Amino acid sequence: MTPIFAIGDIHGQIDQLHAALEAIATDDHADAPIVFLGDYVDRGPDSRAVIDLLMQGQAEGKPWTCLMGNHDRFLLRFLDNPRYMDPAVSRPLLWTDPPLGGARTLASYGVDVSEGRELRDIHADALEAIPQAHRDWIATLPRYHETEEQIFVHAGLRPGVLLNYQKEDDLVWIRAPFLDWQGDWGRLVVHGHTALDVPQLYPNRLNMDGGAGYGRPLYPALLLGREAFLLGPMGRVRL
Secondary structure, rough: OOOEEEEEEOOOEEEEEEHHHHHHHHHOOOOOEEEEOOOOOOOOHHHHHHHHHHHHHHHHHOOEEEEOOOOHHHHHHHHOOOOOOOOOOOOOOOOOOOOOOOOHHHHHHOOOOOOOOOHHHHHHHHHHHHHHHHHHHHOOOOOEEEEEEEEEOOOOOOOOOHHHOOOOOHHHHHHHHHHHHOOOOOOOOEOOOOOOOOEEOOOEEEEEOOOOHHHHOOEEEEEEEEEEEEEEEEEEEOO
């Protein structure tokens, strides 16, 4: 079994990301690859710092794979159209509306998002403030990552559809059809997107979104085939 780590939705929580990486650094398999499952931005206080750290790590040659999440894609679509509303959201919301948390991402780039500012002015400032390098990095993020033993994806997979025919909207947004399906994918599917109180292992998938976007800890996991171990101050805890 080839060891590999996974880190779920970060949502601008730079301190939690540092803690997760420190936990990995103390593990016996610290040099193994890490897959980040997307949603680097929104809700937390420092989305910019999260992207800076991930980009720097990759530039230094670290074996890090960063997948695209729905919130990351939302940032790009806001820059193209500030009034864009993703049809997958449960109700009509702009990215800058509080439930989605885009305003906190913009604030991390120094954009004034104070109440009463016109959206067009916020958008104009965002176009100037967000580096093109960040936008290009997000745009080229892969939508899934395969190993012999796992499939990594942000949200999940649509049952009955071959991996290379999966639609991007499903890969970054799907919930019920994927979460409710109890069949075997042939490999363990490792995903985030649907927040829990703590990551949880199921017979056919591992949900790594432990709710860091809502202030809960960001636990990394070590994967050995279909076995999963959360890492924290006390070392490994088997799921």
